[in-house]
Amino acid sequence: MNDAGAVVGSGTAGAYFRAKLQFEIDVMDVADAAPGSFVLVDTRRQSSWDHGHIPGAVHLPTAEIPARVGALIPAGNSVVVYSWGPGCNGSTFAALAFAELGYPVREMIGGIEYWVRNGLPVETADGIVVRHFDALVTAHQPEA
Template identity: 45%
Template sequence: MTSPVRAVPAAPSDLALQHFSQRLMFETDCSDVHASQETGDVDFVLVDVRGPLAYERGHVPGAINLPTRTLTAQALAAYPPTTLFVVYCAGPHCNGANKAAVRLATLGYPVKEMIGGVMGWLDEGFRLTGSVERVAEQAIGCDC
């Protein structure tokens, strides 16, 4: 009897290598962002694309708040075209980071998504920064 996992055969190794390698060009994770911050090797701009209220309640340390609707050529004029933006939103249940990544790529910037967003950050045991101490559930909201 075949398990549901094997019901659809796995891709050949060469295709799997290509697929998973390509995903890494588009994504990073909370652990890699945190490690970069810990070593001081931050060569990207971390962007929380949620609205200002959600950002104020709690955000990843070092992140700036640029809600997706504000990502325009004028708003980003101070950033050289080679600036790597790493975007995140509330978590996997929200596509705000994807929308922001599309906007940034349309404007010609390199971009990656920090998969997991705020939820992933908290799941890793990392702390948020914000002016108001709140429980994690209150900090996660998305109004992007």
């Protein structure tokens, strides 16, 4: 046991982390996923979406999920949600909303912040842009 009383190894802590990994996905795994394997949902407010979002994402702010999801995402489709980044739990609230509606859902850890920091494309009103990657964050270093 550790100081918090959790069993280390294959017990409680191991079960927790195995379960956690079933509901999270890394930004690079999202970027490398086969097209159509899930619906990517940006859960941020309109102004954030307008500032820039992942190309191909559906915009569905968390508060609007119960009212609008049926018209945008057919039941049973796998969903991946994202928000700003590690300092924001908006995607966790969105994932909960999708889960409570019966959708298979995962949360993209790192949010759009780590998407951008990995040098992945962002769509804005001016088109698709790629900003400089953060070499401390990613081994993925796009061609210049």
